[in-house]
Amino acid sequence: MQGRGRSTLPGAARTPAHLVTGPEEPEPVRQPDVDSSLCPFGYFRxxxxxNCSPWLSCEAINTEVRKLKCVGExxxxKVFLSEWKENKVSLSQLANSELKDDFLHGLKMMKSLQSKYVVKxxxxxxxxxxxxxxxxxxxxxxxxxxxxxxxxxxGLNTWHRRFMLAIDYVSIIxxxxxxxxxxxxMCDSNNxxxxxxxxxxxxxxxxxxxxLDALPLVNKSAGRLVKCGHRELQGEFVAPEQLWPYGEEVPFEDDLMPPYDEKTDIWxxxxxxxxxxxxxEGSDIVRFHLFDIHAACKKKNPxxxxxxxxxxxTYRKILTLLLREAAMPGTREML
Incomplete structure (x- = not known):
């Protein structure tokens, strides 16, 4: 990547000028508001x-929705590709009756959290x-x-588009x-x-x-912390505080496992x-700029x-910086 007279971030020079001028965050960082934000609670478009339609009831789902095929389990x-009034829709049904509490928790979260970050x-x-x-x-x-x-x-496989997906993800967290x-x-995140x-x-x-089936609530002021499940977690992907702290000589026991907070998501x-x-091309430059914030995310102490x-x-500032540098012809190399 070295030795070029132009920016090391390919593709960004074609970014429209309005995305890189002024101190504001660049426009592509923001997701366009989805329709649900334009409808009152309990309605969708x-x-x-x-027009906004009310959420479909049991009767409407049974009579108006047609299952086409299973697309995931x-x-x-289980998730079925289905059809409603010539629209493709996704129909989820409980697969294991022992997990109905998880299913209903996911439904409660889905209803309460409707926004541009959550599936409609x-x-x-x-x-x-x-x-x-x-x-x-x-x-x-x-x-x-x-x-x-x-x-x-x-054409979308660029550092710019990929970094915007990472920004979407962090925005959801x-x-x-x-x-x-x-x-x-976000407890369903062990790997x-x-x-x-x-x-x-x-x-x-x-x-x-x-x-949204596994989204427990942390309330530090009330002393309420969480544990992601009742089994021992292992591996480097989960945060250190999610690992059994008492060594191999002490058998895992859920009651002895200390709870933790939302900083597991940051790790x-x-x-x-x-x-x-x-x-x-260009993704290593982005990683270089993210080094400090990522090192902070990996602090052992939550x-x-x-x-x-x-x-x-920080992600948004770095995107703005990189777009500006890439849009300026003859920019010196960042590395």
């Missing part, structure tokens, strides 16, 4: 429909353990690299940590694959959180962002890690 639910809720039937949401054909973030390898998306319900911890499976990639290449941000950035707000603000 989908596709070409102009996890521990808690179209309806639900609590007694039949069914949830209807907007369908996103690109699927979960697990398929990101495969999508960007397809000819139709190769910030939203969960500052949600209308309080500070929520990278598990994290990626909780989020969807939209057709306009943004990130939405889709799986995981560098690993998830590293996945987003991939190995395209209290020393930055808040999601601080990470999000």
């Amino acid at each position: 989908l596709g070409p429909l102009k 996890g521990a808690v639910k 809720l179209l309806g639900y039937c609590e007694k039949q353990f069914t949830i209807l949401t907007q369908y996103h054909p690109l699927g979960s973030l697990k398929s990101l690299n495969e999508m960007l390898d397809l000819p139709r998306y190769k 910030h939203y969960l940590h500052n949600s209308p319900l309080g500070t929520l911890v 990278l694959d598990k994290v990626l499976s909780q989020y969807l990639l939209t057709s306009d290449f943004h990130v939405l959180v889709n799986d 995981k941000i560098p690993d998830v962002s590293n996945f987003f950035l991939g190995h395209v 209290a020393e890690r930055p808040s999601a707000q601080m990470v999000m603000d």
Whole structure:
């Protein structure tokens, strides 16, 4: 990457000038508001429909929604590509009756957290353990690299677009940590694959959180901390405070495992962002600029890690800086 007379960040020089002028954050950082933000609580708008419709009831789901095929199955639910009034939709149904409490918790979160960060809720039937949401054909973030390898998306496989996805992800973590319900911890995150499976990639290449089954509430002032499940967690991906602290000589016992707070999500941000950035030209320059904030995220003491707000603000400042430098012809190399 060295030895060029122009910016080392390819593609960014073609960024429209309005994205890189002035002190404000660049426009691509913001997700466009999804339709749900324009409808009152309990209503949605989908596709070409102009009016807000109330969330579909049990009766409407049973009579108006047609299942097409199963497109995914996890521990808690099965997901079916379905059709409603010529719109493709996603129908989730409970897969394991022993996990109905998790399913209902996910539904409660889905209803309460509707925003531009969360997949759009179209309806639900609590007694039949069914949830209807907007369908996103690109699927979960697990398929990101495969999508960007397809000819139709190769033009999006740039450091700029990938970094914007990382900013979307951190913005969602910030939203969960500052949600209308309080500070929520993303517990379904014990390895990278598990994290990626909780989020969807939209057709306009943004990130939405889709799986809200494991979102416990932290309330430090009331002394309320969390534990992600009742089994021993292992590996470097989870935060140090999520590991059994008493050594191999003491058998794991859930009652003895100390609880923790939302800073477990901060520990995981560098690993998830590293996945987003991939190995395209320019991504190493982005990593170089993220080094300090990522080192802070990996502090062993959770209290020393930055808040999601601080990470999000730093990411946005770095994007603005890189776009400005890349848009200026003859910019000296950053490394």
